[in-house]
Amino acid sequence: MKRLLPSLLFLGIFFFLPLARILTLGLNPGSLALLGSSFAPRLAELLRFTFFQAFASTLLTLIAGLPLAFLFARYEFPFKAALRTLTAIPFMLPTVVVAAGFNALLGPRGWFNLGLTALGLPPVQFIGTFRAILAAHVFYNTIIVIRVVGAAWVSLDPRLAQAARSLGASPAQVFLQVTLPLLRPSILAASLLIFLFDFTSYGVILLLGGPQFSTLEVEIYVQAMHMLNLPAAALLSLVQLLCTLAFSVLYSRYVTRLAIPIKPVEQTLQKPKSVLERSFVFLLSSLVVLFFLLPLLALPIRSISRLEAERGQHAQVGPALTTEYYTELFINRRGSIFYVPPIEAARNSLVYAGVTVTFSLLLGFPAALALAHPKRFARWVDPLLMLPLGASAVTLGLGYIITFNRPLPFFIFNAASHVTPGASLLTSPLIIPLAHTTIALPFVIRNLQSAITTIPNHYREAAAVLGANPFRVWWHIDRPILSRAVISASAFAFTVSLGEFGAASLLARPEYPTLPTAIVRFLSQPGGMNYGQAMAMATLLMLLTGLLIWLIERERVAGEL
Amino acid sequence: MNRIYSIYLLLILLLTACSPTTATDVSYPSAESPTTASYPSYPSSTSPRVLTIMTHDSFSASETVIAQFEQENNVKLTFLKSGDTGSALNKAILSKDAPLADVFFGVDNTFLTRALDADIFEPYNSPLLAEIPTQFKLDPQNRALPVDFGDVCINYDKAWFAENNLPLPTSLNDLLKPEYKGLLVVENPATSSPGLAFLLATIDRYGDPGYLDYWKALRANGVVVVDGWETAYYTNFSASSGKGPQPMVVSYASSPAAEVIFASQPLTDAPTASILDGCFRQIEFVGILKGTPNRELAEKFVDFMLSLPFQQDVPLQMFVYPVNPAAQLPEEFLKYAQTAPNPASLSVETIANHREKWIEAWTQTVLR
Helix, strand or coil: CCCCCCHHHHHHHHHHHHHHHHHHHHCCCCHCCCCCCHHHHHHHHHHHHHHHHHHHHHHHHHHHHCCCCCHHHCCCCCCCHHHHHHHHHHHHCHHHHHHHHHHHCCCCCHHHHHHHHCCCCCCCCCCCCCCHHHHHHHHHHHHHHHHHHHHHHHCCCCHHHHHHHHCCCCCCHHHHHEEEHHHHHHHHHHHHHHHHHHHCHHHHHHHHHCCCCCHHHHHHHHHHHHHHHHHHHHHHHHHHHHHHHHHHHHHHHHHHHHCCCCCCCCCCCCCCCHHHHHHHHHHHHHHHHHHHHHHHHHHHHHHHHCCCCCCCCCCCCEEECCCCCHHHCCCCCCCCCCCHHHHEEEEEEEEHHHHHHHHHHHHHHHHHHHHHCCCCCHHHHHHHHHHHCCHHCCCCCCHHHHHHCHHHHHHCCCCCCCCCCCCCCHHCCHHHHHHHHHHHHHHHHHHHHHHHCCCCCCHHHHHCCCCHHHHHHHHHHHHHHHHHHHHHHHHHHHHHHHCCCCCHHHEEEECCHHHHHHHHHHHCCCCCHHHHHHHHHHHHHHHHHHHHHHHHHHHHHHHHH | CHHHHHHHHHHHHHHHHCCCCCCCCCCCCCCCCCCHHCCCCCCCCCCEEEEEEEECCCCCCCCHHHHHHHHHHHHEEEEEECCCCCHHHHHHHCCCCCCCCCEEEECCCCCHHHHHHHEECCCCCCHHHCCCHHHHHCCCCCEEEEEEEEEEEEEEHHHHHHHCCCCCCCCCCCCCCHHHHHCCCECCCCCCCHHHHHHHHHHHHHCCHHHHHHHHHHHHHHCEECCCHHHHHHHHHHHCCCCEEEEEEEEECCHHHHHHHHHCCCCCCCCCEEEEEEEEEEEEEEEEEECCCCCHHHHHHHHHHHHHHHHHHHHHCCCCCCCCCCCCHHHHHHHHHCCCCCCCCCCCCHHHHHHHHHHHHHHHHHHC
């Protein structure tokens, strides 16, 4: 209970309080009566599609992710670190950028369709279809399977499978009866995270699915921001929140019962030996490259090529290489007060991400300790800690507006206070990492919790019996296992913050632009230079995040040895 | 566990330091704390006063123009960018009992009545209003004062039409002809402000419910609908850098000028132009937020927005037209940008009263 207090207090103030404020403002009997009779069937249709696309996306992500988790957990092969880094990059790219990548590859005039046309085949429609939504969700979330299930797979004792094999079980039997049951908690954990992300999907639906598809979150956004219909938005958010809660409760009931401590073994990685293994590794790594690299590659390529012909005369000017989009990033050509130097945007992004990591680790660590060996209270609280993942970003953003437009002690009591405009927490730069922390915290807690659960108590007892003092026990038993989990939890918090655009754009913020906001800003005006600069900035974001993940990876691998 | 508590206490302290409580005396200087360095400075008797302007993401201005105002009035301007037009207005309305800013800029004529009904503005009869044509002054009480306008029109790809030897459509009716099948991309009015503007232009032309028949016919003729301007322009429009499949897009009549200004290589002519039939004029307003403690500074800022230095800065920063007719337009605007001769004229009350119903009916007709 004591260990959970910091997290609960934090979420209480920065999640539940603003959410409760906005919901009570929107949900009063008088305003709800105005919603009309067409609302119920519309809600039913929204729920149907939201659930359907989330289930389908989660299932596909698992199908794509499990073989990859196995690949990364069991084999040592060339370019492994690079491939792992590659799969992590999509997770932190803003949707506009991912949509641009998919479009360059599979759009109406994308490379794929240009190829088909050249071969005399009819073009394939991809953008604006249900397939595009599914593909983008898999593209974004496969990393969760690789990380969460992969972590369990690495520490799975291979002797269990070997024993089963020697007792005559077929590889399929071993997988279904030994490996899969042992991995089930982690698969469920990954599924829940993915499901919640897909359930509240917004940008992907709008940009890749098109206007004929609408999820709860899309409708909340439309109702709140374009119709200014707060009651409808609040009711929809409440429905979405209750669904999330139901899933979290189911999950925590099921998973805490299933959490089997697994014996960590120092080295389980092997080089592929047989022809079958080699072709498996080769095939999967090629698929990773195809699926993850191609859409991403479109951005850097686009950022150094000039496709624009002089259309005035319409002379056929072929594509040419250029670095001007990059050099232009560093010039405030229009003398605008809102010009964003790329270095500053990158620095802001990194500072926010750093603060988010710090906050979420400080809050998450004690909570994870408490949840790893849950007592009654902790078990009850567990699902609540997951809620931020499934809450509507739009609604939370509006909740922040009506809650944090007052200085600290006043917003708790909602006291009307005459303050200097700009003196509220809302306009402080701190508000963005705080908002990011509410989203990152569930990740961090889950990551740490599962790691702590896997530390077998008899290791500690054995060490103590052999005469190690408590510090040495901690240093040699807990620290190596925990540091690995802390690094991967930090990586998650870091990426969540770096790529997060929704909350940042929803808050009324002073000018501390991040890389994603700078990209979006370029894309909001016509002109070849703007598009090129957006692609250049997106490439910088990719390179920066790729580099950081690669560094974290190296750290993690070093920790394993 | 003690360590965790002290860390948590530190966190709270940090937060408190970031949100100084100046409940009793607004001009009381805040306590020094490690985090104030990165925080906008607070009013005190010596340092410049702070004026906060809440606005949408598309707002922009030149450094020099803003710096001049700041120097002349010993003031520091802080801009709170709060999302698109609807989001920004929504935030201003929700926070009206403890306003986040002194001035709000960027409510347009499709949202104006909402802002006035929510009572977020104080009236201000700026002396500069005398210079502004009456057609822009939509609020008789001058709670919202016009600053700029822009026409939402269909843009077309000049080269595409030349290459395909297709005559340009000259009216909304032409778009229903079979030769233009599948050539137009529009934005969803439920999620996009130019999309809504174009819907309003069709409602003005064909009436209610006549516009639904028009859209039915447009749908039969293969109109492409996307979520917002970015997708429409950069993914679907053939003349943009995205090189999409549709040679016509709903955008702004000033976009051709932006294409020239932001070209990767210097252009001698704009690659696009506008069809000036079926346009909707968006007018943007500024207002002083109710309850501001800086009323006289806010008035100065509003005057400044209506004065020539700011008005002449508007075209190249935000790609809209100044409302002050005395403002000189930049060369690119004179050459490549256009204004519609007869933009749609729906009253702000009509728009406010029917907006939801129209969008809902449009959604049923075009998307379902």
